Each structure stands twice: as C-alpha cells, then as structure tokens.
Amino acid sequence: MTRQAGSLQGWILTTAPWMTVFGVVLLSPVLPFMMKDFAHHPNAQVLVTTVLAGPAVIIALLSPFVGVLVRRFGRKNCLMAAIVVYAIAGCAPFWLTDIYHIIASRMIVGATEAILTAVATVLTVDYFSGRARERWLAFQFGSASVIAVFAFGLGGALGGLAWGWHTPFLVYGFMIVMLPLFFFFLWEPANPVDKFTENAGQSGPFPWKQIAPLWLMTMLASIAFYVVPVQLSFVLNSRGLTTPESIGIASAIANLGVPLGSFLFQAFARQPVMRLLTCGLALFAGGFAMVAAATTPEITVVGAFIACVGGGLVIPLHLTWIMSALPFEQRGLGSGGFAGAFYIGQFFSPIIAGVLAAGTGGLGAAIGVLGWAAGVAALIALVYGLTTLGGSIKLELAEAK
Template sequence: MTKPTLGVETTTRRAGAWQATLLLAGSCMPVMGSVLITPVLPQLSEHFGDQPGTDVLVPMIVAIPALMIALFAPFAGQIVDRAGRKNLLIVAMFAYALAGTVPAWIDSLTGILISRAFVGLFEAAIMTVCTTLIVDYFHEEHRRNRYLSLQTVATTLGATLFIVIGGAVGSAGWHAPFWIYAIAIPIAVAMIFSLWEPSREDSTDRHVPTGEKSRVPWRILGLPLIVTVFGGFTFYVMIIEVSYLVAGTGVAADDTATIGLVAAIASLATAAGAFTFPRIAKTGTRVLLPLAFGLQAVGMIVVWLFSGFAGVVVGAIVAGYGSGILLPSLLTWVVSRTRFEERGRATGWWTSAFFFGQFATPLLIGAITGASGAPLPVAVGAVGITAGIVAALLAFGLRRHEAVTSTAV
C-alpha cells in the first residue's frame, strides 16, 4: 500500500451557503460606506455651512472612501498573497466599524473627512479579501459564477436598502446613520468562527509551479484593468445621475418618493442582470462584455433621445440590466485565469480599477456638461455612444487578445 502523494487533495473543508453569505455581507460594507449617508448630506451642508469650502468638502465625505479603495486595494492584494486572507479580513472589519462610527460622536468636518479616509482604507482590504475568498472557496466554474453574480446582486440591492435605512435613521439627526457601521462587528465575529485560511496545497485549485516566482500576471491583466476602469465609470453613471435625470423631467426635487422609486427600479434591473449572468456565463467574455456595454449604450441613448420621464425609466432599466451583467463579467475575466498565489494581487488591482472608475464618474460627467454646456441627458447620451464604441471594439478585439494571452495562463 503506497502513501498518498504530495499534491493530492488536501482540502478537508468545503464552503457552503453560510460562508458565501458572510462573504457577500462583507462585500456590502464598501457599498454601505458610499451610500448610507447620502440622505443626510443636506443636513451636513447646513450644519457646517459657515465653514469655508463646505460645498466641496461635504460631497467628499461620500467620495473619499472610493478614492481610498482605488489607491490602496493593490496594497491589500499584496498582503493577501503574502500574509494570508482571513486575518486581514477580520482586522479590516473591526477597524471599519470603528472608523465608520467616529462621525457619530464628533462634530468636526475635518475629523469626519479623516475618518472617512480610514473607512476607505479598510474597505479596500474588505473588498479585496472577500472577492478573493469567494474564488478560493468556490473555484469550480459554476459555483464561482453563481457567487460572483450574487455578489453583484447583494451589493446592488444593498445599496438601495442602505439609502432607505440612511434616510429613515437620518430623521433623528445627521449623527445617527454613522452608528450603523457597527453592524460590521457581529459579521466579523461570525467570520472568525466560520471562515478559514485556504490551503496553499489544495490541488483542486490552480497554483504557481514549485520554484517559479509568483508575480502579478500583467500580460493577462492589462486589457481587463483598462476596460474595468471604463466599466466602473459606466456602471455608476446611472446610479449617480438618475435622481437628477428624473428631476430634469419636471418631477419636483422634493418628490423623493418618485425619485426613489425610479432608483429602486433601476437597482432591481441591475440585480436581474446579475441573476442572468450564471445562466449565460458559458458564452464567454467575448460575448458577455459586448452585450453588457451594448445594453448600457442603448439605455443611455434612450435617456438622451427620449428624455421625458418614461424615457428615463426605460433607459435606466435597460442600462441597469446591462450593468448587472457587466460587473461579474469583468471580475470573472480577471479572476478565472489567476492562480492561488497571485489571486490577491490580481483582485486588488481589479478592485482599484473599478473604484477608480466610480470615483471619476461625477468628475467626468461634470467635465462633459461644463465643457460643452450640454444638459445632463446629452452628457449621458455621449457616455452611451462611447459605451457602444467600446462594445464594438471588444466584440472584434477580444478573440485576438484571448489568443495572445492564452499562453500566459
């Protein structure tokens, strides 16, 4: 009787729905950091209105975390690959809860901005580790696709829920919503007992051969990261601008019920697109990305050409559905070809690219409307035309790119 050979299956634990639930909950923390406090921004502007630069600094309370994620996610990826996944996630979750609740008990705009920068720093680690662990735990293609699509569903629906919660709790004052960040603590405690560090000897996963140095696989990441920056931008255009588009159709700015309803419908369309992804994932990136960008293009052009209320609603639904397919498609494009020892850095760079696109969205839309003097629907239509061009380029270019990079995997 021979002894088992080194390299045979060494994994004794198999992740299930509970581990997936915790990782999806963790993935929602960066989204909560972005949208939870948006309903109380007017209160913050009024409270700090006598301070210089309030018009710029108060919106930065929302924008700074996304910028910090973009800047620091690659560093988080380095830590993930070199020091491990689980410990970084647990520390980041507790630190996120602490930094997130700081504005609940201080009354300083500068202090709030500093705490928000730290929130973004810890979000970079949380998002990078959660995504990496989803692929580590569920690296079989059908399970990976299912949970990466559910990550989009959870974060999209979570964004809508957090806006509602933030608005309801914000009626007690602008300090109140910041206490909700403490929800990360019980999630972190559950993670301590339910998650584990993946084995570097798990033969069911893909690994860098013994003796080969693990490097960031730039050859296969270059194009996906460039496309992801643009995808992060198009993904957030409708999310950020839909309320202004609805108000531009004649709906009163204080008619939050109507504006919120349209935003919720668009959010549900994004979730529906993400639910579709596992069923069409086998068609491959060369089909999915042109399809996703094409749907975004159609939706945004509809908003431009039919800029009445009905046009905005229909356009938001179509673009949102495309966005739901886009996000897991972009992520799968990157992580499906990475090996265990390089996966954290690849995921970190992808996270950085996507959130850089998010951070740039209001800046680019403002630049388009400011430079051209065009109304917002025209600017959205211009983004839609660009998305259509990108869809066409990807449809023709991905076949060649995959052929060139196939030898790098």
C-alpha cells in the same frame, strides 16, 4: 483534523464585500441634503461627492498592500480588527459636522474596506476549491447588487428621520454584530497557502499586454456604472423629488436593473464577448440619453433602470473576460487588477460627471455626454465584433488543477 468549510462560512465571507456596497448606495439618497448643509464651502459638489466616493480610491491604493498585514497578523485577526474600525469610523459622521472631518473618517472606512474585501477573498480561496470556490467568489459580487437595492431604500428612509442626512451613518455601527460570527465560525488556516499565486511560474509570465487593456476597459465601465448610484439623487431632486424617502425608493427601483443585467449575463454568457459588450454599452447609451432628455422623475427612473441593466451586464462580463483569458494560477493578479480598476473608476466617476456638468451647463447634459460616449463605444464594439478576431472571443474558464 482539518476543518471543512461549508455554506455557513461561504455566507459569512460573502457579507464582508457587502459592507463596501453600503458605503455608496446607503448615502446616495441623502447627498442633495448634505449638499445644502455644506453649500457655503467652495467646491461643495466635489467635497460632498468625495464623502461618497473617496473610500474607493483608498481601497484601490491599499489593496495591493493588504497581503503584508495578512502575513504578519493573520487573516482572521485582520478581518475582525477591520470590522471594529469600520464600525467606529463608519458611524462617526453621525456626530461630525465638519466636512473635512467627515471625509477623513470616510478614508479610514476605505482602508478597512480594502482589508475586508481582500481578506474575504483570500479566505474563500483557502476554505474552498474547484467549482465551489468559483461559485462563492462569483456570488460575493452578484449578491452585492441585490443588497444595493435594499440599501437605497434604507438610506432614504433613515435620511427622513429627525437627524436628517446624519442618520444613515449609524448603520455602519450595527456591523459590529457580525463580529461574533467571524470569531466563532471562521478559523485561521493551519498552513495558509496563497492559492492565487501558487505555481504561477508554471504558466509563464503574466500577459500584461492582453490584460492591461481589459483593466482599462473595466475602469471606464466603472465610471459609467457609478453615474446612477452617485448622481441620480441630484437629478431626481432637481426634477421634483424633495424627500430622502422618495429619492431612496426611486433609486432602489432604478438599481433593480443591476441584478437583472447580471441575470442576463449569466443567461447569455456563451454568446460572443463583443456581442454582449455591444448590448451592455448600448443599454448604457440609451439609458443615459433618456435620463438626459427626461423632465419628470418617472421617465428619469426608467432611463436610469435601463442604464443599470447595462451595468449589471458589462461589469461581470469584464471580470469573467479577464478570468477567461488567464490560467487558473494567474487569476489572483487578474482579479486584483480588476478590483483596483473598478474602484478607481468609482472614485473618478463623480469627478468626471462634475467637470462635464460645469462645462455643459448641468448634470443632465453631462449624463447625456456620457451617453454619447457609451454609444460610440458600443459602435466600436459592434464593428470589432464583426471582424474575424473580435468575433472569435468567447468566455471559457479553465478548470482548476
């Protein structure tokens, strides 16, 4: 008798992508204090931000190869092994004091996150079908933004304890409590079929020329999206917030804009794509401009909140845009490319911000430059949306056969 998945399995699989969220936002409030401890290192800014963003590039590089592990060892086995290694490597920096050892442990975390996110997606596809499948896949992304708000506050609170910036890393170890849920309530499909690529040949060749530019746009949007999670703590610290708790609370308030942006996307998804893209980019531009011009933490948070609304609108727009442009059978490759582009953007975001800060005289000015870039992009989207071709682009997901 074939086992039937329900809401319990959907929720359990949804928690796996949450673990990648913790990797960024949990540590963000304590980055300025980590920076102070490693300030004696050459390129300390790059090293410390690599602790935060380094796992992203590992996810992007390894995600295409996760399928090999899954086929050899099984979906469920890979998922449970990844959780164990994630917990051990994730909390290791609590005891580590060498920045290079910490970075190495973070790269291991990135490898496990690649497995967690990929296998959770595959099992969701195995367990569910039709609209139920798409609802759970969408929920895995959407719920992560809500978890991020909680993680900002948690990271700041833990960073204020006796062990300082080391303390938030212990949260990774608690993820081991998820293991029994994965063991008892998930199962290996008897005859797993890769439903992402099944019958893909019936739809013709993959439209690389149409989708590759959307992946590039996703990467650029991700670079902008991660400016607030990665850089806001440094900006707030320079403008008067001196404790991890206050930085964590302020960051959580700013990132409330992400779920609001996601809600706005859902509410206005039937609008032309270029209109939505213009609005999202304009929010990025306005928010970054306010952060750059602000002199107080309060105004800085307001600007960051506006930018986060733009991010919450633009990121799901890109994912749905890609899915809408593909037949059902080709959406696996489309979503995989989206994930790779998104994580590559996450990795490059602090590097680009650091280079701009060095060239413009400070992080605030660098964010201002990114605001100008977003403004130019918004103007281009606006003009293109007024053309016959640009104005006709809408989001229409075809049903699974």
